[in-house]
Amino acid sequence: MLKRRHSVKDVLEKLNITDKTLTSYADLMCEVDDNFADSLEKTRKYSGKEIEVIQYMLRRKSEGISKEMSRDEAAEVYYDQSKCEEVLSEFQCLLDKIKKR
DSSP: OOOOOEEHHHHHHHHTOOHHHHHHHHHHHHTTOTTGGGTTSSSOEEOHHHHHHHHHHHHHHHTTOOHHHHHHHHIIIIIIHHHHHHHHHHHHHHHHHHHHO
16 A cells, blocks of 8 residues: 655645754654654655654653653554554454454
């Protein structure tokens, strides 16, 4: 399935932040996810989920939490949850195979 990828310009306009701010938050998330915002590519592209992660981090930062703590929270909320969903999906497929027997 193809996912829409957003350019840096799109994200800057959507979040109303500077390029420096976006880069610093994306770099911080790269410590959790090596391929955050296509960090291995020449120009970054952001998925909808990655934009949500940055929005979450910005909101938590505005509430007085450090960038590093907001990164850790975002990783728990967005990445641990998706890993859980992935495992549940695989489990459901196995159950379906068993039922067919």
